[in-house]
Amino acid sequence: MGEAFAKDPSIRGRIELVTKTGISRKIIDGEPFGYYDTTYDRIIRSCKESLQRLKTDCIDLYLIHREDPLLDPWETGRALLDLKKEGLVREIGVSNFDPFKFEALNKAVGGQLVTNQIEWNPLCYEHFRSGMMDFLCGNRIHPMIWSPLAGGRIFKEEGDAVCAAVRAKIEEIACRHAVSPATIIYAWILYHPVGAVALVGSSRLERLDLAIQAMDVKLKHSEWFEIYAAGGQQIR
Numbered sequence: 559m560g561e562a563f564a565k566d567p568s569i570r571g572r573i574e575l576v577t578k579t580g581i582s583r584k585i586i587d588g589e590p591f592g593y594y595d596t597t598y599d600r601i602i603r604s605c606k607e608s609l610q611r612l613k614t615d616c617i618d619l620y621l622i623h624r625e626d627p628l629l630d631p632w633e634t635g636r637a638l639l640d641l642k643k644e645g646l647v648r649e650i651g652v653s654n655f656d657p658f659k660f661e662a663l664n665k666a667v668g669g670q671l672v673t674n675q676i677e678w679n680p681l682c683y684e685h686f687r688s689g690m691m692d693f694l695c696g697n698r699i700h701p702m703i704w705s706p707l708a709g710g711r712i713f714k715e716e717g718d719a720v721c722a723a724v725r726a727k728i729e730e731i732a733c734r735h736a737v738s739p740a741t742i743i744y745a746w747i748l749y750h751p752v753g754a755v756a757l758v759g760s761s762r763l764e765r766l767d768l769a770i771q772a773m774d775v776k777l778k779h780s781e782w783f784e785i786y787a788a789g790g791q792q793i794r
C-alpha cells in the first residue's frame with residue numbers, strides 16, 4: 559500500500575485506511591513466538607512504524623486487534639487518545655472484543671471507540687451469544703464484519719452438514735432474487751439493525767461487485783431466518 563501511495567498520492571485521499579496493532583512477534587531461542595502487547599510504548603511505536611511503511615501521515619481508523627488477556631484499558635486507552643491528539647489517527651476502535659472488554663476500554667477513552675471488527679457469517683454466531691450484537695445495537699455502534707463469506711468456506715467445504723445446509727439455503731434464496739449466493743450473504747448481513755459494514759476479503763473486482771449488488775436486494779424478514787435456521791440456530 560505504501561508503494562502504491564508513493565506512486566499515486568491521489569489514492570490516499572480516495573480511501574479509508576484501517577489498520578490494527580496488538581500482536582507482537584519475537585524470536586525466542588531461535589523460534590518465532592507470537593503474543594499480545596497492548597502496552598503504551600508498543601502501541602505508539604507500532605502506529606508510527608505503520609505510518610512509515612504506509613508512507614502516509616495519518617491512519618483513518620486504528621484498531622486494537624484481539625483480546626489481550628493482559629490489556630490494561632487505562633494504559634491502552636491513554637495511548638489511543640495520545641495518537642488521536644497528535645493527529646496520527648483519526649478514529650479508534652477494537653477487533654474481536656467481548657462486551658466487557660469493549661466497555662472497559664471505551665470508558666477509558668471517554669466513549670470514543672467507533673467500532674468492533676468481529677467475525678460473523680451464516681456459520682458463525684459467537685457475537686450473538688456473547689451479547690456483543692445487542693451491546694452494539696444498544697449503543698448505536700456499527701461493527702465491521704470480517705469473513706462474511708466464512709473465508710470462502712461456505713462455497714467450498716465438503717463433508718460438513720451445517721455448511722451444506724447453509725449453502726443449499728443460500729443458493730435457493732439467491733435463485734428467488736436472481737442474484738449470486740455471495741450477494742445474498744452480504745444482503746443478510748446488511749439486513750441486521752446493527753448497521754454492519756461487511757469486509758470483502760476478495761480483491762477480484764467481479765467479487766467486489768457482488769457485494770455492492772447486495773445494497774439493492776430486499777430480503778424478506780422470513781428469509782433472514784431461513785438462513786439463520788440453516789446455520790443451526792434455534793428459532794423455536
Ligand SMILES: NC(=O)c1ccc[n+]([C@@H]2O[C@H](COP(=O)([O-])OP(=O)(O)OC[C@H]3O[C@@H](n4cnc5c(N)ncnc54)[C@H](OP(=O)(O)O)[C@@H]3O)[C@@H](O)[C@H]2O)c1
Pocket residue numbers: 653654675676703704705706707708709710711713740757758759760761762765
Ligand atoms: N479482525 C480479524 O481478526 C480478522 C480476521 C480475518 C480477516 N480479517 C479482515 O477481514 C477481511 C475479510 O475476511 P476474509 O478474507 O476471511 O473474507 P471473506 O470474504 O469471507 O473470504 C474471502 C475468501 O473467500 C473467497 N471467495 C469470495 N467469494 C467467493 C465465491 N463467490 N466463491 C468462492 N470463493 C469466494 C475469496 O477467494 P478469492 O480471493 O479468490 O476471490 C477469499 O479466499 C480480510 O481481508 C481482513 O482484512 C480480520
